[in-house]
Amino acid sequence: MTFDEEVLRDYFAQGPQDVSLDALDLGRIPRHVSIIMDGNGRWAKARGLDRSQGHVAGVESLREAVTTSVRLGIDVLSCYAFSTENWNRPQREVDLLMGLFAKTLVAELPLFAQENVRLRFLGDIDALPAKTRNTFVRGLDETAGNTGMTFALAVNYGSRAEIVRAARILAERAQAGEVSPAEFTPEMLSGELYTAGLPDPDLLIRTSGELRLSNYLLWQLAYTEMYVTDVLWPDFDKWDYLRALVAYQARDRRFGGVVAR
Ligand code: IPE
Ligand code: IPE
Ligand code: MG
Numbered sequence: 001m002t003f004d005e006e007v008l009r010d011y012f013a014q015g016p017q018d019v020s021l022d023a024l025d026l027g028r029i030p031r032h033v034s035i036i037m038d039g040n041g042r043w044a045k046a047r048g049l050d051r052s053q054g055h056v057a058g059v060e061s062l063r064e065a066v067t068t069s070v071r072l073g074i075d076v077l078s079c080y081a082f083s084t085e086n087w088n089r090p091q092r093e094v095d096l097l098m099g100l101f102a103k104t105l106v107a108e109l110p111l112f113a114q115e116n117v118r119l120r121f122l123g124d125i126d127a128l129p130a131k132t133r134n135t136f137v138r139g140l141d142e143t144a145g146n147t148g149m150t151f152a153l154a155v156n157y158g159s160r161a162e163i164v165r166a167a168r169i170l171a172e173r174a175q176a177g178e179v180s181p182a183e184f185t186p187e188m189l190s191g192e193l194y195t196a197g198l199p200d201p202d203l204l205i206r207t208s209g210e211l212r213l214s215n216y217l218l219w220q221l222a223y224t225e226m227y228v229t230d231v232l233w234p235d236f237d238k239w240d241y242l243r244a245l246v247a248y249q250a251r252d253r254r255f256g257g258v259v260a261r
Pocket of ligand 3: 040
C-alpha cells in the first residue's frame, strides 16, 4: 500500500528522544501487523478505576493504531479485542465490552470512510448480542467498497475453534466428494480460516508484557516476528508502535532457511 511521506513525516514530528521515523526503513514496512491489545484492566486498577474505564481508555489507543497503520501504508491491521475465553469474565464486564464494541464501531464509521479503511471481523460474530452483531454488519456493509487498509477486528475469536471450523468445512467437502482428503493442503485450510485472503502477520505486538498467545492466530503466526512490550494497551501510542516497527526491521526473518552474511 502506498503512503504520503510528507504526511507521515508530519505525523511523526517531535517525538520522544529514543525513537524517530528516521530509524525506520520506509521501503520495508510490514504488510500485516497484528496486535493483542492487553492490559486494560491493570491500567485501570493502577489508577483506582473500574476495569471498564480501562476498556474505554483502550478505544483511544485503537483509534491511534488504525490511523498510524494507515499513515504507514500498512495493508492489514488486525487486533484481538475479545476471545472465546473472555466470555468467562464477570457478566457485567462482558456486557460493558459488547456495548462498547457497538458504540465504538458506529462512532468510528466516519474515520473508516475518511481513511478508506475496509472492515473485517475474525471470529464468530453471529453469536454476539444482537445489537453488537447488527452494528458489525452495518460496519461491514458501509466499508465494503473501501480500497485502502483492511482493519480486521477479532471478536469472539479463538484460534482452536477457527481451525476446527476450517477442518469441518474441508471434511464436509470431502464427504460430498468434491475433494479427496489426500489432496488437502495448507493453502486449502488457510482458505477456510476467518483470515482467508489476508497475508499472514509479519509482526505481532502484545502489550502488557504477557509472553503467550492466548489462543490467537495459532496457524497464521507460524513465521511471524513477535514483539512484547510492558506498555499497557491504554498507554500504547504511535511512538510505541514505531518502536515495535524499528525492532521488527532489525530481525532476520529466515523462514527456516539461512541468511547470507
Ligand atoms: C485486554 O485487557 C482487553 C480484553 C481482553 C477485552 P484486559 O481486560 O485483559 O486487561 P488485563 O490483562 O486484565 O490488565
Ligand atoms: C487476550 O487477552 C485476549 C484479548 C486481548 C482480547 P487476555 O487478557 O484474555 O489473555 P490472558 O487471559 O491473559 O491469557
Ligand atoms: Mg488481559
